[in-house]
Amino acid sequence: MDLLELMKTRRSIRKYLPDRVEKEKLLKIQEAGLYAPNPGGRQGTKIIIVDDPELIDKIGVVNASCENRNWGVGVSSDQPSIxxxxxxxxxxxxxxxxxxxxxxxxxxxKVNPIGSAFCCAENMVLEAYDLGVSSCIVGRAEATFRFPEMQALLDEWGLDPDYLPVVFVCLGYINGSYPKVKPRNEGRTLFIE
Ligand SMILES: Cc1cc2nc3c(=O)[nH]c(=O)nc-3n(C[C@H](O)[C@H](O)[C@H](O)COP(=O)(O)O)c2cc1C
Structure with a gap:
């Protein structure tokens, strides 16, 4: 797909089939993250793929518990969020x-490592979409790993203790039909000549 068309039609998907994503696709998505722009060219991010649905649910429950769910603002009616x-x-x-x-x-x-991580996440969601894999960026990573049992997982996986997860990307095949493009808010661009 044309890159702009890909960016325009990608949506955050929150309804997944239990079907597993093929390892080759997960590796390509991980690789896409490695090629994101990064502050000072330092390539300071690490990307972990977890391909274990039970473990993902366990971390996901803790992640949801870190959110105040009374925002009073709707995120999506066709792909409801927590x-x-x-x-x-x-x-x-x-x-x-x-x-x-x-x-x-x-x-x-040195500057904006969080921005660096989100650039990786964006590369990954676009590559995923191009491969037919749906995705959703999810936050609350630092809060999730403040729980000792969650930190223990990082230790168990052998993650260098210098590293801290800051963003998640859910990956899977959509359950149901793909949602339509969301219209863009007016007045978000200026073009100076
Ligand atoms: C920085 C960032 C954090 C996000 N965090 C969450 C999250 O914690 N949970 C969630 O369901 N979606 C999350 N999203 C996805 C947004 O809700 C989604 O991108 C937005 O509603 C626009 O919908 P679209 O991606 O389908 O166009 C996040 C997106 C970004 C960029």
Whole structure:
């Protein structure tokens, strides 16, 4: 698909089939994240893929518990978020695969490491969509890993303790029909000549 068309039609998907995403596709999505722009060219992020639905649900329940779910603002009617539907238990919406982008705690990427992580996430959601895999960026990573049992998982996986997950990307195949493009708000551009 043309890149602009891909960007315009990608949506955040929160209804997933239990079908697993093929490992080759997950590896390509992970690789896409590695090629994101990064502050000072330092490539300070690490990208973990978790391909274990049970474990993802376990982390997802903790992730959802970190949100104040009374925003009073709707996120999506066709792909309800944990804000829209308080009966949703996992902040990862039962996605069968999950990417986690981690930054260095020691300031290795001198400026805006969080921005760096989100650039990785954006690369990954676009690559996923191009591969026919649906996705949703999810936050609350730092809050999720403040729980000792969650931090213990990072230790178990052998993640260098200098690294801290800051953003998640849910990955899976959509359950149902793909939602339409959302219209853009007016007045968001200026063009200076
Ligand atoms: C920085 C950031 C954080 C987000 N965090 C969440 C989240 O925690 N949970 C969620 O369901 N969606 C999250 N999203 C997805 C947004 O809700 C979604 O992009 C937005 O509603 C626009 O919908 P669209 O992606 O389908 O166009 C996040 C997106 C971004 C960019």
């Amino acid at each position: 804000i829209d539907d308080i009966s949703i238990k996992s902040g990862f919406y039962n996605a069968p695969a999950l990417a986690m982008v981690c930054i260095r705690r020691d300031g290795f990427e």
